[in-house]
Amino acid sequence: MNSSAYGNIFNQHLLPLQHLGPLAKVSSxxxxxALVLIFAFSILVVLKIxxxxxxxxxIQSTYNVQVNAQLEREEFNPFRSFSILLNVLYLLCFSFLIxxxxxxxxxxxxxxxxxxxxxxxxxxxxxxxxxxxxMNKFVSIVTNETKSIYEFETNCFIINYATGIFILPWxxxxxxxxxxxxxxxxxxxxxxxxxxFVKWYRGLLAGLLKQRIGILQIxxxxxxxxxxxxxxxxxxxxxxF
Numbered sequence: 001m002n003s004s005a006y007g008n009i010f011n012q013h014l015l016p017l018q019h020l021g022p023l024a025k026v027s028s029x030x031x032x033x034a035l036v037l038i039f040a041f042s043i044l045v046v047l048k049i050x051x052x053x054x055x056x057x058x059i060q061s062t063y064n065v066q067v068n069a070q071l072e073r074e075e076f077n078p079f080r081s082f083s084i085l086l087n088v089l090y091l092l093c094f095s096f097l098i099x100x101x102x103x104x105x106x107x108x109x110x111x112x113x114x115x116x117x118x119x120x121x122x123x124x125x126x127x128x129x130x131x132x133x134x135m136n137k138f139v140s141i142v143t144n145e146t147k148s149i150y151e152f153e154t155n156c157f158i159i160n161y162a163t164g165i166f167i168l169p170w171x172x173x174x175x176x177x178x179x180x181x182x183x184x185x186x187x188x189x190x191x192x193x194x195x196x197f198v199k200w201y202r203g204l205l206a207g208l209l210k211q212r213i214g215i216l217q218i219x220x221x222x223x224x225x226x227x228x229x230x231x232x233x234x235x236x237x238x239x240x241f
Contacts, residue, residue: 039092044165086160100174100181
């Protein structure tokens, strides 16, 4: 049977036309997200080329206490180019991880664009770490425990550097892979949580064994400057947005 005698099969339907012209193919991937991940990966490549031995030490410090102690004994300056690049890498990865979690579960600030959400979380993280840095200086002066606070801050920086390096591959896979992104996001969250517990565990041991600080003072520090600010920030975000 010749179908041309009956015309186009879509001519006699009752559905109203929505688009008179052809539709453009729109990709669901975010261009800015790919650029952020490329920039973070570029930082890692630059560090690998220019300071590979120190980069390997930072990775080893997560599971080797002796390497971690060696890095702590070295003159540590968070404002050197090596440390600044690792801080930027950690900030980008941490902010992107929070953005991906919020984007997937639609928790807060859902009406804003994706890039605005990313910048919003990055600003909150910068502000939180700035307040924590100032409070640590204040506590070290008031309690006269400058050495202990300095060693704990150094340990936190080193673990943060390694955490940023370990999180980056999970974030790249969550953005560019065709598999379910929640699998890779969950992997990044596990790495981040392990990094936090490693920081707290080593800080607890250093306070008890090396500096002979009481357990109550250490727990008070963790509650006031590590746990309480996070709980307050989460409560503020939930109630505000």
